[in-house]
Amino acid sequence: MGTAMDRAQSRRIGDNRSKLQHAVLVGCCTAIGLLLLGSGVTGCSKGEEQKVAAIPEVPVLTIAAQNLPTYVDFVGQTKGAVEADVRARVDGVLLSMNFKEGTDVKEGDLLYTIDPAPLQAKLSEAKAGLVEAETKLVKADADLGRMRPLAAMNAVSKRDLDTSIAQQGVASSGVEAAKANVEAAEIDLGYTNVKAPISGIIGLTKAQIGEYVGKPPNAIVLNTIAQLDPMRVVFTVSENDYLFFARIRQAREARGEPAPKRVLELVLSDGMPYPEKGELLSVDSQVNTSTGAITVEAIFPNPSKLLRPGQFAKVRAVKESISDAIVVPKKAIRELQGLKQVLVVDKEDKVSVKTVTIQTEVGNLVVISSGLAIGDRIIPEPQMRLASGAVVKPIEQPLPANAGVKPEVAAPVETAPAN
Numbered sequence: 001m002g003t004a005m006d007r008a009q010s011r012r013i014g015d016n017r018s019k020l021q022h023a024v025l026v027g028c029c030t031a032i033g034l035l036l037l038g039s040g041v042t043g044c045s046k047g048e049e050q051k052v053a054a055i056p057e058v059p060v061l062t063i064a065a066q067n068l069p070t071y072v073d074f075v076g077q078t079k080g081a082v083e084a085d086v087r088a089r090v091d092g093v094l095l096s097m098n099f100k101e102g103t104d105v106k107e108g109d110l111l112y113t114i115d116p117a118p119l120q121a122k123l124s125e126a127k128a129g130l131v132e133a134e135t136k137l138v139k140a141d142a143d144l145g146r147m148r149p150l151a152a153m154n155a156v157s158k159r160d161l162d163t164s165i166a167q168q169g170v171a172s173s174g175v176e177a178a179k180a181n182v183e184a185a186e187i188d189l190g191y192t193n194v195k196a197p198i199s200g201i202i203g204l205t206k207a208q209i210g211e212y213v214g215k216p217p218n219a220i221v222l223n224t225i226a227q228l229d230p231m232r233v234v235f236t237v238s239e240n241d242y243l244f245f246a247r248i249r250q251a252r253e254a255r256g257e258p259a260p261k262r263v264l265e266l267v268l269s270d271g272m273p274y275p276e277k278g279e280l281l282s283v284d285s286q287v288n289t290s291t292g293a294i295t296v297e298a299i300f301p302n303p304s305k306l307l308r309p310g311q312f313a314k315v316r317a318v319k320e321s322i323s324d325a326i327v328v329p330k331k332a333i334r335e336l337q338g339l340k341q342v343l344v345v346d347k348e349d350k351v352s353v354k355t356v357t358i359q360t361e362v363g364n365l366v367v368i369s370s371g372l373a374i375g376d377r378i379i380p381e382p383q384m385r386l387a388s389g390a391v392v393k394p395i396e397q398p399l400p401a402n403a404g405v406k407p408e409v410a411a412p413v414e415t416a417p418a419n
Contacts, residue, residue: 058386060345060377060394061332065324070362072319073267074296076235078311080226081299084198086111087221089191091214092118094207094222101204105196105225112194112222114213119192123185130178133171140164140171200227201305226309229302232281233266235315236293244319264298265316274313276301322359326368327399332380333358333366342372343379343386351379351390 088094092114099111144164151161196202203226207219214220237245266274278300287294298315300307333356334341344354356371372378377394379386386392 055391055393056386057395058345058351058379058392059381059397061328061380061397061399063326063328063372063374063376063378065374066327068322068325068327068362068365068367069318070320070322070360071316072241073314073316074235074237076233076298076313076315078307078309078313079232079234080200080228080309081230081232082198082200082227083309084200084225085221086194086197086202086223086225088112088114088194088207088214088219090114090119090188091212091218092116092192094209094211094213097205097209099202101202103202105199105202107196107199109196110193111196111202112207114192114194116189116192119185119189123182123189126178126181126185130175130182133174133178137168137171137175140168144168194222196225198225198227200225228305228307228309230299231302231307231309233278233298233300233313233315235296235298236288236291237296239287239292239294242287242294263318264300266300267314267316269312274300274307276303278315322367325359326372326374327362327365328368328372328378329380329399330361330364330366332378332382334382340371342368343382344372345377345379345392345394349391349394351386351388351392353388 094112095115096113097111098113099105099109105111144167147156147161147164150156151158203224205223207213207222212218213222264278264280266276266278268274278298281297281299283297284295328342332342334343339355340358342354342356344352346352354371354376357369359367359369361367380397
């Protein structure tokens with residue numbers, strides 16, 4: 001009896017164990033299937049993302065024909081339109097300085113006063129000499145007046161008459177000389193008041209109150225006044241550049257074309273362009289035999305008074321204009337074993353390397369004479385990780401605005417003097 005019950009219980013336990021194993025097996029299979037299904041979907045998504053991420057975005061520049069001006073720079077120095085030295089025209093002790101340095105002064109303003117006492121004494125002496133000369137003239141006139149009637153009666157000799165006439169002439173000349181001495185003394189006395197010869201900005205004084213001025217080794221030039229608007233810029237042009245521009249002018253005249261406006265630019269010592277445009281003012285009559293250059297002057301408006309005399313600056317002129325030029329940024333050029341290369345993106349967005357020949361450089365632009373064509377897409381800043389054959393996602397961008405291309409091309413400056 002007990003044995004039969006044990007066997008029945010064992011069968012129930014076995015059945016339950018079989019059901020449990022079957023349930024576990026089904027559950028495991030379901031879990032594995034879901035895991036595999038989920039793993040398969042996720043793996044496909046990541047692959048696509050990796051494929052998309054593997055294509056880098058690269059800026060490209062499409063080459064278009066441009067009319068590009070080329071420039072030439074000349075180192076120059078600024079000068080006032082008019083610069084006048086304030087000179088001590090008489091010598092003496094400086095008594096006063098009647099202005100503030102670095103400010104505007106008007107023509108005729110009193111600037112310095114030199115001790116007038118010594119010159120006042122000279123003026124008094126000159127006036128006394130004039131009185132003496134006039135007295136001598138009165139006596140000579142009286143003597144001649146007495147001599148003429150006597151000579152008419154032959155009471156005196158002709159020689160005595162001639163002597164009286166000569167003495168009267170000497171006395172008259174003496175008066176004129178004495179008057180000139182008085183005038184000169186008055187002029188010298190007036191020079192003790194040193195006045196501004198022109199209107200403009202006055203500089204720093206070269207002499208102080210109490211110093212003796214007007215005679216070497218003491219100061220003669222006391223200061224300088226400059227007119228700052230407009231400003232001159234003096235620079236030199238090499239003989240070759242002069243001939244280049246002169247021949248352009250001659251060719252234009254031979255064709256009967258009018259002379260263009262001579263537009264010049266100015267680049268200051270900090271590299272910043274000066275906002276006002278200038279023009280040619282004058283050209284020296286000869287080439288300096290020591291330097292082989294010719295001196296040229298340009299003039300620039302200076303309403304803001306930014307320019308001051310003595311500054312160094314570059315005068316920039318258009319030398320010529322290149323028509324239909326293929327232009328790329330200088331950064332787009334890379335050099336490998338002496339070859340100049342550019343990375344190009346083709347129609348299939350694949351990178352290739354092209355060897356180019358550079359014609360000239362203009363600012364941060366390069367003019368290409370061979371190796372590229374209009375419509376080519378280049379990478380303006382090559383990246384080392386990009387190799388030939390790589391696929392990229394091109395992002396179009398324009399030529400940099402500050403690349404040096406001018407929207408309006410000025411006519412080449414002519415340094416040959418007009419006839």
